Amino acid sequence: MSNHEKGVSLTDNHSTTRRGFFKGAAVFLLPFVFRRARAEVAPRKREVKSGTRLWGMVIDLDRCTACQSCVIACSVENNQMLGNPQEAAMGRVIRWIRVQPVVKESAGGSRQSLMPMPCMQCEDPPCIKVCPTAATFLDPEGIVGQVYPRCIGCRYCVNSCPYTAKFFNWETPSWPKPMAEAQNPDVSPRYKGIVEKCLFCHQRLQRAKEKAAFEKRALAEGDYIPACVLACPAKAIAFGDLNDPGSEVSRLSQSPRAYRLLDELGTEPKVSYLREE
Amino acid sequence: MKEGFTRRDFFKIGALIGAGYALPRVIGDEICKPKEDGLPPLNAESFVPTICRQCPALCLQKIRLVSGKPVGVEGMPGHPLNQGALCSKGLAVLQEFYHPDRLTGPLKRRGPRGSGDWEKISWPAAANLVRSQMVSVERNPGAFGIFSGSFGLQGKVMEKFARAFGTPNFWRPHWEPSEPPLDAFRNPRGVPEKISYDFNSADLIVSFGWDWLQQMDSPVEVQRLFSELRRGRQGHRTRFLHLESQLSISAAKSDEWFPILPGREGVAALCVAHVLISEGLYDKGLSERRVKGFDSFKRMVLKEYPPDRAEKDCGMRAEDIRRIARAMGSVKRSLAITWRSSLFNQEAVNSLNLLTDNSDLIHEIRDFNGAFSLSKATHSEKTPLADIKKWPKFFLNASRSPIEVLLIDGFNPAFTGPDPSAWKEALGKIPFIASFSPFMDETSSLADLILPPPVSIESWQGGVAESLDGTAFFNFAPPAVQPLHDTKDAADFALGIARAMGGRMASLLPWGSFEEALRGVAKGYGAGKDLKKGGWRKIAPPVHGASLQASLENLKTSDGGDLFEADKSGYPLKLCVQFPLCFSRGEGAHLPYLQSLPGPQIGEQWETWAAIHPQTASRLGIEDRQMVWVSSSSGRIRARARLYEKMDTHTVSIPFGLGHSEMGRWAAGVGSNPAEIVAIEASSGKPRWQGQGVNIHV
Numbered sequence: 001m002s003n004h005e006k007g008v009s010l011t012d013n014h015s016t017t018r019r020g021f022f023k024g025a026a027v028f029l030l031p032f033v034f035r036r037a038r039a040e041v042a043p044r045k046r047e048v049k050s051g052t053r054l055w056g057m058v059i060d061l062d063r064c065t066a067c068q069s070c071v072i073a074c075s076v077e078n079n080q081m082l083g084n085p086q087e088a089a090m091g092r093v094i095r096w097i098r099v100q101p102v103v104k105e106s107a108g109g110s111r112q113s114l115m116p117m118p119c120m121q122c123e124d125p126p127c128i129k130v131c132p133t134a135a136t137f138l139d140p141e142g143i144v145g146q147v148y149p150r151c152i153g154c155r156y157c158v159n160s161c162p163y164t165a166k167f168f169n170w171e172t173p174s175w176p177k178p179m180a181e182a183q184n185p186d187v188s189p190r191y192k193g194i195v196e197k198c199l200f201c202h203q204r205l206q207r208a209k210e211k212a213a214f215e216k217r218a219l220a221e222g223d224y225i226p227a228c229v230l231a232c233p234a235k236a237i238a239f240g241d242l243n244d245p246g247s248e249v250s251r252l253s254q255s256p257r258a259y260r261l262l263d264e265l266g267t268e269p270k271v272s273y274l275r276e277e
Numbered sequence: 278m279k280e281g282f283t284r285r286d287f288f289k290i291g292a293l294i295g296a297g298y299a300l301p302r303v304i305g306d307e308i309c310k311p312k313e314d315g316l317p318p319l320n321a322e323s324f325v326p327t328i329c330r331q332c333p334a335l336c337l338q339k340i341r342l343v344s345g346k347p348v349g350v351e352g353m354p355g356h357p358l359n360q361g362a363l364c365s366k367g368l369a370v371l372q373e374f375y376h377p378d379r380l381t382g383p384l385k386r387r388g389p390r391g392s393g394d395w396e397k398i399s400w401p402a403a404a405n406l407v408r409s410q411m412v413s414v415e416r417n418p419g420a421f422g423i424f425s426g427s428f429g430l431q432g433k434v435m436e437k438f439a440r441a442f443g444t445p446n447f448w449r450p451h452w453e454p455s456e457p458p459l460d461a462f463r464n465p466r467g468v469p470e471k472i473s474y475d476f477n478s479a480d481l482i483v484s485f486g487w488d489w490l491q492q493m494d495s496p497v498e499v500q501r502l503f504s505e506l507r508r509g510r511q512g513h514r515t516r517f518l519h520l521e522s523q524l525s526i527s528a529a530k531s532d533e534w535f536p537i538l539p540g541r542e543g544v545a546a547l548c549v550a551h552v553l554i555s556e557g558l559y560d561k562g563l564s565e566r567r568v569k570g571f572d573s574f575k576r577m578v579l580k581e582y583p584p585d586r587a588e589k590d591c592g593m594r595a596e597d598i599r600r601i602a603r604a605m606g607s608v609k610r611s612l613a614i615t616w617r618s619s620l621f622n623q624e625a626v627n628s629l630n631l632l633t634d635n636s637d638l639i640h641e642i643r644d645f646n647g648a649f650s651l652s653k654a655t656h657s658e659k660t661p662l663a664d665i666k667k668w669p670k671f672f673l674n675a676s677r678s679p680i681e682v683l684l685i686d687g688f689n690p691a692f693t694g695p696d697p698s699a700w701k702e703a704l705g706k707i708p709f710i711a712s713f714s715p716f717m718d719e720t721s722s723l724a725d726l727i728l729p730p731p732v733s734i735e736s737w738q739g740g741v742a743e744s745l746d747g748t749a750f751f752n753f754a755p756p757a758v759q760p761l762h763d764t765k766d767a768a769d770f771a772l773g774i775a776r777a778m779g780g781r782m783a784s785l786l787p788w789g790s791f792e793e794a795l796r797g798v799a800k801g802y803g804a805g806k807d808l809k810k811g812g813w814r815k816i817a818p819p820v821h822g823a824s825l826q827a828s829l830e831n832l833k834t835s836d837g838g839d840l841f842e843a844d845k846s847g848y849p850l851k852l853c854v855q856f857p858l859c860f861s862r863g864e865g866a867h868l869p870y871l872q873s874l875p876g877p878q879i880g881e882q883w884e885t886w887a888a889i890h891p892q893t894a895s896r897l898g899i900e901d902r903q904m905v906w907v908s909s910s911s912g913r914i915r916a917r918a919r920l921y922e923k924m925d926t927h928t929v930s931i932p933f934g935l936g937h938s939e940m941g942r943w944a945a946g947v948g949s950n951p952a953e954i955v956a957i958e959a960s961s962g963k964p965r966w967q968g969q970g971v972n973i974h975v
Contacts, residue, residue, distance in 0.1 A: 063504035082869040088883035234504035
C-alpha cells in the first residue's frame, strides 16, 4: 500500500484499520492509566483507625521567648552535628528544630515573630511523595519517619519540603574524642550523603511503649514527651495525642488563636501555632 | 595385609582421641565465643542529680547515665525554680564534660609568660608551689589576693580562705548587664546587693534598653515569668513596651518596640517624665509627699526635657514619647525597668516608678549567696585595695604591684574585660598568678600555674539558688560521675593549703575536704542525711526588707558623660553590644552547640557580625555579608556586616561572647570580641557597652 492510498483509506472511507483501532484505544485509555498512576503516587487522605494515636504539637508563640532551649535539647537528644564556622557559612549546620524570624505584615505595621520550627509532621507530606526509595514514610501514629540505610541522598525530599525541615549531610559529622561519648545511644548517628529530619524523638516513644508494656499498662498522656517539649522553660510547647479529644494538645489546637503554617498547601501539618495577640 | 594393632594405628587412634577432646574446647573458645562484648544489660539507664554552674541560678539538673556514662541532661522535675526545664547553657553541660581540649592536669609555666610553654606537674608539687608563694607574703598578707567567680559554696570557701590568710583582697566579679539598676537605690548600708521587680503585679512593663529575656539572671525563671505574664492568668495579659536600638529578642516579644540611640534611655525616660508631669498623669499627692527632691526634679524635667528633645538626643519621635507616657499614665500599675548601665540612666528610668507611685513594686531581697557564710564572722572586713571596676587602671598606675600572689578562680577578665587588654597588662605586673580553670582560657594563659578543677557534674556541689522574688533554696548534689581527668576542686585545693599552712588558717578552715564543709552547711539546712542523694531545701520565703530609698535629689540635669564626643572625633555611629543568652557573662563559646544560637533574628552563627541598617550600609558603601572593620577610640575588630532593617540608623550592633584566642578548638579564632572596642568611663569605671562612638569601614 502506498502512502497516498493509506491516507485516502483513513480519511475518505472512514473505515478503521487494525492499527487505527489500537491507536484510538490507547488514547482512550490514557487518562485512566494516568489517573490510576496518580492515585498510587498520591493516596487520598489515609484512614486513621479509631484508637490509633496521632501525635501532634502546639507551640504557643505568646508564651515562647525564643530562648532556644529547644534547639539545644534536641541537639543533645538526637546527636546533632557539632558544626563549625565553615559549615555555618554554607548554611549546612543541621538543627532539626530552629528558631526562625517570620515577618508578619498587619494594619499596625510589620511584626517579627520568632517561631520554633521542627518538622511539621504533615498528614499529607510532600516529602514522601517524591522519595524514590521509600526511605521517608508516614508511620501509623502520624510521625514522618526516615530510614537512613534506605536513603540514597537524592535530596528530592529536601527540595519538596515547604518548611525546609529536611537536611542533607554534606560531610561525615566529626566527633572528636571523647566528645562522641556524649552521644545518646538510642539514636543512630547519621553519615555523609543521607537526609535526616525531626522524628518527634521517636526513640522516646519507643522507650515509653516498652516501659508501659513492661508495667502491663496502656501508654498514658505524658509518658512520651519529646526533648524540646521537656526542656522549654516557658512551657510554650504542648505535645500529645490529637486523636484524644481530652488531651491538652487537642484542646489547644482548637483554640481561636491556632493556625498551621502554609496550611493552604494542603499538607495538613500536625504542628500548630498559637498566635501572639 | 598385616593383622593386629600396629604402632602406627596406636598413634592414629591416639591423635583422633586427643583431637576429640581438644577440638570442642578450641571451637568453643575460639570460634563459637563472640568476639565483641555482649549487649549492655537492659534497664542500664539511670538518672543522677547535679547542679549547673553555668550561671549563679544554680539550677538542679538530672544527668542521664546509660551504662554509667553521661549521655543526656534534663532539668530536675519538681524543683520550684527550674521546674524541670533548663536554659540552652544548662543543656550543653555534657559538652563541657567531654570537651577534647580540657586540661588534663596541673600545668606550670616553663617559658616566658604567655609563650604557651608549659610543663605538667603533680598536684602535691602545685600545692607546694602555691604554699611557698603564700608563705613568702605571710608578713604582708595584703599582698595576697583572690578573684573568685565560682558560683555556689566553692566561692564561699575561697572567700574564707582569703579572710583567714588576713587579706582584704578578695574580689567577686559582677556582671552588670544581667543586673537591675541597683545604683538607683539606697539602703542604710549603701547600694543594695539585690532587688526584685514585682512583675506579677504590673499591668504594663516598659523596658528601657534591657534585653531582659536574654540578659537577666536566672534565665530559666525569666522565660517562665514572661510566659506566665502573657498567658498564665485568665483574662490578664501583661503588656510590654520596649525601647532599644535594635529589635532584640525582648523587643520582638514585646507589644511595641521603639528604636532609640544606644545608651540614651535615661534621656528618653526624663522626656516621658515630662509628659507624665505636664499632662498630670502622675500620682500628684503621693509623689510630692513621699519623694525627696520632687520639686526640683519637676522644675528640671519641665524645663530641660520636653518630648521634642528625644528627637534630637535619642533618635525617637516626640509622639512616641507621649504614647509611652500616656500608656504608663493610663494604667494603675506600671514598671519601668532597665539594667545597671550608667548611673544617670538607672536613676532617670527609676524616676518613672516614683512618679507613677509604683516604687512599692521594687523590693530589696536578701542576697543569700552574699550573706551566707561558712561559720561565724572571723574576717577582716576591710575593703579590697581597688574596686574591681577600676582594678586594671589601679594596677597599671602603681609603680610596683601591691599584689604579689594572686589566685583566680572561675574568672576570665583577659577575655570578658571590659577592656581586656588593660587587664592583660595589669595581670602582667603581678609576680605570681595561679588560675583555676578547666580550660586554657585567656587569663590562664598569662598565669604561672594552672590548676584544672573538675567540671560541675564531676564535683560535690552546694549553693543557694535564689528566685526572682527572693525565695531561696539550698541545692546540693554529689558528683554525678567519676572525673575524666586529673583534676582537683579549687575549694579542696584551698583547704589542703590551709592545712599545710597550719596555725590560724588550719583552725579557721578545719574541714578535711570540700565535701566535709558542704556536709556541715547541709546539716544546718536539715539536709545532712540526704547529701549523697542530692536535692534541695527551701530555706527562706521572700523577705522584703524595709522599703528601698530612691530619691530624685541627685539626678543630674544631664548624664554628664561624653556620649556626644563621637561625631567630632570621627566615630559617627553608636555601638550597641548585644548579650545573647547562650553566651551570658561572655561564657559559652567553647561549647559547639551554643555556637549555633546567638543570632536567630539575623540568621548568623559561628561568627561575629556587625548589624547595620540597610540605609546606613548603602550610604557607607557596605554590602551585606562583607567583612568590615569596626573601630573606636579603643581599637578595632573585624566583623561580618549584616543588614538588618529593624534597627536604629545610627547604630552598629555586635554580639558579645566570641573572639577568643584560647578556650579550645571551637572558640579560639572564631569571631571578634567587642569588649576590645568598648571604652571605660573614667569617673564610674563603667564600660560603655551601649553608645560607644564607632566607625565602620571596609
